[in-house]
Amino acid sequence: MAISDVQLKGNWYSVFDAGGKKIKDIPAHTCGNLCGFGNDFIVFLRSGWYGIFGEDGRKIKDLPAHAYGEFKNASGNAIVFRKGSWIDTCDRNGKKLSSRPA
Numbered sequence: 001m002a003i004s005d006v007q008l009k010g011n012w013y014s015v016f017d018a019g020g021k022k023i024k025d026i027p028a029h030t031c032g033n034l035c036g037f038g039n040d041f042i043v044f045l046r047s048g049w050y051g052i053f054g055e056d057g058r059k060i061k062d063l064p065a066h067a068y069g070e071f072k073n074a075s076g077n078a079i080v081f082r083k084g085s086w087i088d089t090c091d092r093n094g095k096k097l098s099s100r101p102a
Helices: none
Strands: 003-009 012-017 022-027 033-037 041-046 049-054 059-064 070-075 078-083 086-090 096-101
Touching: 003 033, 003 041, 033 070, 041 070
Parallel strands: none
Antiparallel strands: 003 012, 012 022, 033 041, 041 049, 049 059, 070 078, 078 086, 086 096
């Protein structure tokens, strides 16, 4: 099931599928600020850590922001970060897939 939208409603993030049906509500205080989302994951930033959550609301991985740099975007199955003069593309587990100069 693919994620089509994530919306902050009050103190909860609501996750919606491609048909517009709500999949899950995630409490905002547990995950932080929304950065973006891909097909089946959501990226949040909280206290210097990127939290990667699945569409079911379960945490997949925590990534230290200082090691990955600035979040650029999430699309499909990839997350893109900019660290210094490099653009790194990672999977939802933080594994680097590619790097290129910025």
